[in-house]
Every structure is written in C-alpha cells, then in structure tokens.
Amino acid sequence: MKIVIAPDSFKECLSAIDVATAIETGMRRVLPSAEFIKVPVADGGEGTLQSLVDGTAGQFYSRTVTGPLGEPVEARFGVLGDGKTAVIEMAEASGLERILPHLRNPLLTTTYGTGELVREALNLGVSRIIVAIGGSATNDGGAGMMAALGVRFLNDKGEELPAGGAALADLASIDCSTMDSRLANVRVTAACDVNNPLTGSKGASAVFGPQKGATPAMVVQLDKALTNYAAVIQQCLDVDIEHVAGAGAAGGMGAALLTFMDADLKPGINIVLETVRLKAQAGGADLLITGEGRLDGQTVHGKTPVGVARVAKAEGIPVIALAGSVGKGCEAVYEHGIDAVFPVVHGAVSLPEALEAGRENLERTAENVARLLQLKVPLKG
Ligand SMILES: Nc1ncnc2c1ncn2[C@@H]1O[C@H](COP(=O)(O)OP(=O)(O)O)[C@@H](O)[C@H]1O
Numbered sequence: 001m002k003i004v005i006a007p008d009s010f011k012e013c014l015s016a017i018d019v020a021t022a023i024e025t026g027m028r029r030v031l032p033s034a035e036f037i038k039v040p041v042a043d044g045g046e047g048t049l050q051s052l053v054d055g056t057a058g059q060f061y062s063r064t065v066t067g068p069l070g071e072p073v074e075a076r077f078g079v080l081g082d083g084k085t086a087v088i089e090m091a092e093a094s095g096l097e098r099i100l101p102h103l104r105n106p107l108l109t110t111t112y113g114t115g116e117l118v119r120e121a122l123n124l125g126v127s128r129i130i131v132a133i134g135g136s137a138t139n140d141g142g143a144g145m146m147a148a149l150g151v152r153f154l155n156d157k158g159e160e161l162p163a164g165g166a167a168l169a170d171l172a173s174i175d176c177s178t179m180d181s182r183l184a185n186v187r188v189t190a191a192c193d194v195n196n197p198l199t200g201s202k203g204a205s206a207v208f209g210p211q212k213g214a215t216p217a218m219v220v221q222l223d224k225a226l227t228n229y230a231a232v233i234q235q236c237l238d239v240d241i242e243h244v245a246g247a248g249a250a251g252g253m254g255a256a257l258l259t260f261m262d263a264d265l266k267p268g269i270n271i272v273l274e275t276v277r278l279k280a281q282a283g284g285a286d287l288l289i290t291g292e293g294r295l296d297g298q299t300v301h302g303k304t305p306v307g308v309a310r311v312a313k314a315e316g317i318p319v320i321a322l323a324g325s326v327g328k329g330c331e332a333v334y335e336h337g338i339d340a341v342f343p344v345v346h347g348a349v350s351l352p353e354a355l356e357a358g359r360e361n362l363e364r365t366a367e368n369v370a371r372l373l374q375l376k377v378p379l380k381g
C-alpha cells in the first residue's frame with residue numbers, strides 16, 4: 001500500500017514536514033508495512049520557503065538584512081535540492097510579523113531587506129529565483145527591493161528617495177543603469193497570493209494597507225504615491241503596470257517583480273506543487289492524506305488541500321484531509337476533490353491547549369483513519 005502525505009503547515013503549531021511526520025507515525029501503528037511518501041507543501045504564503053526546502057532536500061541560509069523599519073533582522077532564504085534555484089519568502093525580511101502592531105506604518109516600511117536577500121542568492125550563483133510574496137508590512141511598490149539591487153529612484157532634483165511607500169509620491173525618474181547585471185541571467189518566478197491591481201479601490205493600498213497600519217487618510221496618500229510610481233515606470237521604462245493582475249500583491253511587490261525582473265507571476269500553490277513534483281510522487285498511490293490548520297470555506301480559494309486534491313483526483317487517488325479544526329463552509333471541499341475531512345481536536349479545549357497537543361492529536365486521528373481503512377464493513381442498502 002502506497003500512501004502519500006502532502007499537508008500544509010498548521011499555523012502556530014507544526015511545520016508541514018512535522019505534520020506529515022505525525023500523520024505517518026499514527027498510521028504506521030496500524031499499517032507498519034505500508035509505503036509512506038511525505039511531501040510537505042504550502043500555498044505560497046508563510047511556510048513556502050520551509051516546505052520547498054524540506055520537500056526538495058535543499059539548504060537554508062541565514063543573513064542579517066534590513067528589516068521593514070530599517071532595523072537589522074536575521075532572515076532566512078533557501079536553495080532547493082537542485083542547487084540552482086533560490087527561494088526567498090519576502091515575509092522573512094519585510095513581513096508584517098516583524099513589527100509590533102503599534103509600530104506598523106506602511107508610509108515608511110521598506111522591502112530593502114528582501115532585495116538584499118535576492119543579492120545574497122545571486123552571490124551563490126543560482127540561475128532561478130522563486131520569490132514568495134505576501135504577508136508583507138510594506139506598501140513601497142517593491143522599490144526598496146530594487147534599490148538594494150542597484151536601481152536608483154530619484155526625485156525631480158535627481159536625489160535618491162528615502163525608504164517607504166509615501167516617498168514614491170516624489171518619484172520623478174528611475175535609473176536602471178546601475179541595476180545588478182546578474183539579474184539579466186536569472187529566471188524569476190513570483191509565488192503570488194492575490195490578483196489585485198497596483199492602485200484603485202481593489203489596489204494594494206486600499207485592500208491591504210489597513211492590515212499594515214494605514215489609516216483611511218494614509219490609504220489615500222499611499223494610493224496616490226503608487227499611482228505616481230506607475231506613471232513614472234510607464235514614462236521611464238515603457239511598462240504599463242498599474243492595472244495588471246497581481247501587480248498590487250504585497251504592497252506592489254508584484255509590480256516591481258514584473259517590471260524590473262520580468263517575473264512570471266503564478267499562484268503559489270501551483271509553483272509549490274510543481275517544485276516538489278507532487279504528480280510524479282503521487283503516481284500509483286492508493287491514498288493521499290492532506291491537511292491544514294483550519295479547514296473552512298476559504299480552503300477552496302487556492303489553499304493547499306484543494307490544490308493537492310486536484311493533482312490526486314487527476315490520478316484517480318482518494319483524498320482525506322486532517323485539519324486542526326474545521327470551520328463554516330468546509331463542506332465546499334467535497335466538490336473540490338476531498339473525499340472526507342477529519343478534525344483532530346480531542347474534546348472541547350482552548351485553542352492554546354489544542355495547539356499544544358497538535359502532534360499527539362494528529363497522530364491519534366491518523367491512527368484512527370488507518371483503523372477505519374482496515375475495516376471491511378459489509379455495506380448494505
Ligand atoms: N493543532 C491545531 N488544533 C486546532 N487548531 C489549530 C491547530 N493548528 C492550527 N490551528 C488553527 O488554524 C488556524 C489557521 O491555520 P492554517 O490553516 O494553518 O493557516 P492559513 O489558512 O492562514 O494558512 C491557526 O491560527 C489556528 O487557530
């Protein structure tokens with residue numbers, strides 16, 4: 001019997017590889033001689049770096065770079081098992097979680113540190129870079145990242161702009177002549193979590209600015225700044241970026257990746273599933289187990305379990321999902337290739353208690369799933 005275990009991480013609880021290991025441990029108690037293939041996955045958000053490096057037996061690197069408010073931060077990036085592809089998760093250097101809630105200010109926050117990580121990856125001689133965007137503290141259109149890579153963003157006096165989204169209102173010209181020339185030889189793929197345009201009512205500032213600490217007045221200010229950024233990009237580089245889907249992801253990081261790096265913008269889940277070669281690994285499997293921390297109506301919108309189930313269904317493999325908890329609308333997943341869902345919590349406990357007991361709960365639930373699989377119930381009627 002071949003069982004593929006391809007879960008996401010359980011946020012605040014276990015990494016994807018730890019979830020997969022707990023599921024294997026539980027099932028092995030009942031099915032000791034089954035073949036288990038563990039494929040940790042992610043949907044492009046937080047945890048993407050971890051699952052891609054774990055899933056390809058790659059390597060982590062750590063560097064001190066510039067944090068979102070200019071402070072030094074220790075940030076990780078990775079190189080996949082192929083030795084040629086770097087993975088950078090922007091939240092490592094420029095993430096919202098890096099700043100205490102009362103200090104969050106997207107007028108000032110910068111993606112400079114993510115650019116420094118790209119430079120570090122280039123120093124290792126990689127030929128491809130995957131940048132997972134989202135979870136950002138920033139609204140600087142990715143200008144900080146590009147400044148770290150040598151691009152000069154200038155005001156009408158020819159002076160370089162200070163860091164942050166607000167400064168883009170003063171942008172008058174862009175000088176790419178000093179951009180790191182190694183970027184020309186590297187293929188960049190952006191694992192993108194949303195389709196928003198750069199500006200307007202569905203744009204980066206309006207939709208994601210408030211979660212980064214923007215007041216309504218700041219949203220207006222930031223949207224104007226990004227509108228000017230798009231106009232100067234059009235004027236200096238002849239790229240029309242303002243309304244492109246995904247340009248507004250991660251405070252306009254999508255726009256910079258498209259404009260300056262000619263990146264491919266793809267849904268994170270697709271990039272991850274391709275990179276960990278789920279289809280090839282699942283071939284001939286009898287069962288696939290997936291899971292995520294909370295499985296609910298949102299799961300069908302590009303989340304890991306549904307992406308994994310799509311691959312499994314194309315191969316005719318049954319799919320079971322284990323979830324930390326299940327929420328409203330979770331039945332929607334039945335229409336998206338998941339055959340059964342099992343929450344792992346044991347009794348009515350608080351969330352901290354459930355998180356604390358996550359591994360044990362997963363092992364026990366996985367064991368019970370395996371016990372169920374062994375039953376030969378004569379189904380009548
Ligand atoms: N072991 C667990 N038991 C119960 N709830 C959990 C467990 N692990 C995670 N969760 C809950 O699931 C929530 C969302 O997790 P998850 O689906 O992994 O994140 P996201 O959908 O944001 O990627 C967490 O904030 C937590 O409340």
Ligand SMILES: O=C(O)[C@@H](CO)OP(=O)(O)O
Nearest residue numbers: 134135136208249250251
């Ligand atoms: O960083 C952001 O601006 C948003 C959208 O890309 O991220 P998340 O979806 O994680 O809130």
